[in-house]
Amino acid sequence: MLRFISGRLLKAVVILICITVLNFFLIHAAPGDPAAVMAGEAGDADPAFLQQLRERFGLDKPLYMQLWIYVSSVVQLDLGYSYRQQLPVLQLIGERLPATLLLSLSAFVISLGLGVAAGAFASARQGKWADTIISLVALIFYATPLFWLALMGVLLFSVQLGWLPGFGYETVGANYTGLARAIDIFMHLILPAMTLGLFFMAVYARMTRASMLEVGRLDFVKTAKAKGLRPGVIQRRHVLRNALLPVVTLAGLQAGQLVGGAVLIETVFAWPGIGRLMFDALSQRDYNLLLGVFVVSAAMVLLFNLITDVLYRLVDPRIKVTS
Amino acid sequence: MKDFWKRFSQNRGAVVGLVILLLVVILSIVAPFIFTKSPWAMVQRPFIPPFTMDAFVLGTDPMGRDLAAGLAHGARVSLLVGLVSTVVSLLIGIPIGAIAGYFGGWVDDLLMRFTEFFQSVPSFALAVVLVAIFQPSIYSIVISIAVVSWPPVARLLRGEVMSLRSREFVEAAVLSGQTHSTIIWRQILPNTISPIIVLASMMVAAAILIESSLSFLGLGDRNIMSWGYIIGAGRTVIRQAWWVSFFPGLAILLTVLALNLVGEGLNDALNPRLARKGR
Numbered sequence: 001m002l003r004f005i006s007g008r009l010l011k012a013v014v015i016l017i018c019i020t021v022l023n024f025f026l027i028h029a030a031p032g033d034p035a036a037v038m039a040g041e042a043g044d045a046d047p048a049f050l051q052q053l054r055e056r057f058g059l060d061k062p063l064y065m066q067l068w069i070y071v072s073s074v075v076q077l078d079l080g081y082s083y084r085q086q087l088p089v090l091q092l093i094g095e096r097l098p099a100t101l102l103l104s105l106s107a108f109v110i111s112l113g114l115g116v117a118a119g120a121f122a123s124a125r126q127g128k129w130a131d132t133i134i135s136l137v138a139l140i141f142y143a144t145p146l147f148w149l150a151l152m153g154v155l156l157f158s159v160q161l162g163w164l165p166g167f168g169y170e171t172v173g174a175n176y177t178g179l180a181r182a183i184d185i186f187m188h189l190i191l192p193a194m195t196l197g198l199f200f201m202a203v204y205a206r207m208t209r210a211s212m213l214e215v216g217r218l219d220f221v222k223t224a225k226a227k228g229l230r231p232g233v234i235q236r237r238h239v240l241r242n243a244l245l246p247v248v249t250l251a252g253l254q255a256g257q258l259v260g261g262a263v264l265i266e267t268v269f270a271w272p273g274i275g276r277l278m279f280d281a282l283s284q285r286d287y288n289l290l291l292g293v294f295v296v297s298a299a300m301v302l303l304f305n306l307i308t309d310v311l312y313r314l315v316d317p318r319i320k321v322t323s
Numbered sequence: 324m325k326d327f328w329k330r331f332s333q334n335r336g337a338v339v340g341l342v343i344l345l346l347v348v349i350l351s352i353v354a355p356f357i358f359t360k361s362p363w364a365m366v367q368r369p370f371i372p373p374f375t376m377d378a379f380v381l382g383t384d385p386m387g388r389d390l391a392a393g394l395a396h397g398a399r400v401s402l403l404v405g406l407v408s409t410v411v412s413l414l415i416g417i418p419i420g421a422i423a424g425y426f427g428g429w430v431d432d433l434l435m436r437f438t439e440f441f442q443s444v445p446s447f448a449l450a451v452v453l454v455a456i457f458q459p460s461i462y463s464i465v466i467s468i469a470v471v472s473w474p475p476v477a478r479l480l481r482g483e484v485m486s487l488r489s490r491e492f493v494e495a496a497v498l499s500g501q502t503h504s505t506i507i508w509r510q511i512l513p514n515t516i517s518p519i520i521v522l523a524s525m526m527v528a529a530a531i532l533i534e535s536s537l538s539f540l541g542l543g544d545r546n547i548m549s550w551g552y553i554i555g556a557g558r559t560v561i562r563q564a565w566w567v568s569f570f571p572g573l574a575i576l577l578t579v580l581a582l583n584l585v586g587e588g589l590n591d592a593l594n595p596r597l598a599r600k601g602r
Contacts, residue, residue, distance in 0.1 A: 015443050022444075030456040055521055143580035145532055147539050148554055148572030149419025150602075159562055253442065264536055268558070278448070281538060282455055294452050297445045305443065 013304040020074045080291035087294035100273030110197035119208025141202035150195045150268040159249045167270040211243040255304030330592040337588020343581035354395035362396040362548040392563040397550040405527040405532045411469035416476025426483030446471035454542045461544045519595035528582035
């Protein structure tokens with residue numbers, strides 16, 4: 001297991017370095033002086049600062065030297081400086097990362113848990129009305145624009161019903177501490193995490209349903225039936241466990257979309273995470289910050305992939321995890 | 324064709340989807356004739372609620388623009404962006420997948436690592452970065468959607484081509500001395516059309532969602548009225564004027580739903596054996 005994880009980590013590092021290279025070429029492909037792009041001032045940056053950037057990143061040297069300087073500074077976790085916010089990019093991201101991790105991990109757990117449960121429930125009642133309703137709801141959520149679902153959630157649960165707070169991470173000025181603060185944050189988390197989770201719940205429900213129906217037709221399930229096992233036991237112990245494999249694979253593939261969805265959700269709910277930071281960077285043309293957020297969100301996706309890879313090996317009945 | 328329609332129409336959802344889709348297509352075609360004024364024109368006082376004035380069925384937005392006109396004109400933008408960006412991503416994904424699957428070996432390894440790389444990058448974040456850096460315009464939007472959408476095409480094509488590569492008619496073509504490109508174009512690609520069509524219909528749906536998300540974030544083309552833009556513009560006034568954000572979102576939902584349903588119907592109709600197995 002340890003060897004497996006370290007292999008995956010190595011692969012993740014290689015991908016991150018490739019993304020850094022991609023970033024470098026993006027900066028150079030953008031219209032205008034790369035120093036101006038990095039400064040994010042679209043040409044009106046302080047000339048002294050531009051000169052400083054040119055020297056630091058060797059922008060007068062040949063392209064391959066520039067690439068080397070850029071990549072090696074990112075590898076040393078130097079994501080540059082946000083001229084607009086007057087702070088290092090890494091520090092800005094570091095302050096916002098916990099909120100994004102909280103949001104996307106909650107959404108991930110909600111969507112996978114509810115999605116698998118709904119899909120399994122539907123497949124056990126194939127063709128009955130419960131199956132039809134679950135499939136229909138999943139189909140609709142699968143087609144719903146995330147940001148719109150979020151807005152409608154705010155409109156219904158926050159503006160109309162007044163049940164849940166519609167924006168922010170905690171009540172500003174309330175100065176809660178300890179448990180009261182945790183509850184406050186939890187209340188703020190419900191709407192964003194649910195909206196982000198619902199879309200992916202639909203994906204996993206559809207996949208679980210299809211996959212369980214497919215596994216249910218295999219020979220070993222017939223054997224289990226012939227042995228006289230109760231249907232519930234067959235569904236849980238034999239069918240679900242095998243049917244989960246493609247779902248877990250899909251969950252890994254969807255991780256990227258989950259992080260991307262967080263950008264939209266955080267924008268709607270004013271959730272102080274890196275997605276919101278990305279939106280601010282966009283409106284201020286702060287490219288260095290934008291690219292920094294991009295690298296960190298890619299790292300998050302790789303982390304999610306690692307989690308699902310480990311999950312896969314734990315779920316897969318064909319692989320015995322030996323300690 | 325008769326068989327095709329018979330199998331397609333057996334899927335009731337697909338027929339419903341096709342009807343919705345046709346309505347959206349018709350709306351996008353007749354939009355300039357019904358709403359002759361620019362959708363940007365301020366035609367009435369702002370914040371007219373929907374269904375209160377016959378001339379402005381869906382009401383007006385905070386700038387006094389006709390919401391119905393914006394929706395009708397936005398339909399064309401959504402469909403066109405969805406369609407064109409899907410075509411572009413097919414143009415990227417098909418050659419990569421076909422070459423990887425046909426030649427195998429190190430070529431396959433190299434191209435698949437390249438594809439995997441694009442799959443492990445957060446796609447929406449990459450689209451945002453691309454549009455922001457190359458400045459928002461209809462072209463940069465289409466290109467960035469294509470750049471983040473092609474990997475599934477390449478993977479699908481690679482798998483299809485690999486299994487076709489070992490079939491007898493391809494081996495016969497190799498023995499008869501046809502060039503690689505002739506074999507790929509004449510023998511292999513025509514056999515991959517049905518799965519590509521199914522995937523493409525779902526990709527148009529996904530592309531419409533990405534376009535609306537980009538426009539919502541303010542990364543849309545400033546000269547083009549799109550559904551995502553209207554939702555973004557209505558967002559700040561959602562407490563006073565829910566309808567400004569509500570209707571365009573519903574339009575996106577219905578269009579995307581229709582495309583997905585049609586995709587499933589196409590799958591049933593074009594891959595009958597697979598579809599029966601999946602029931």
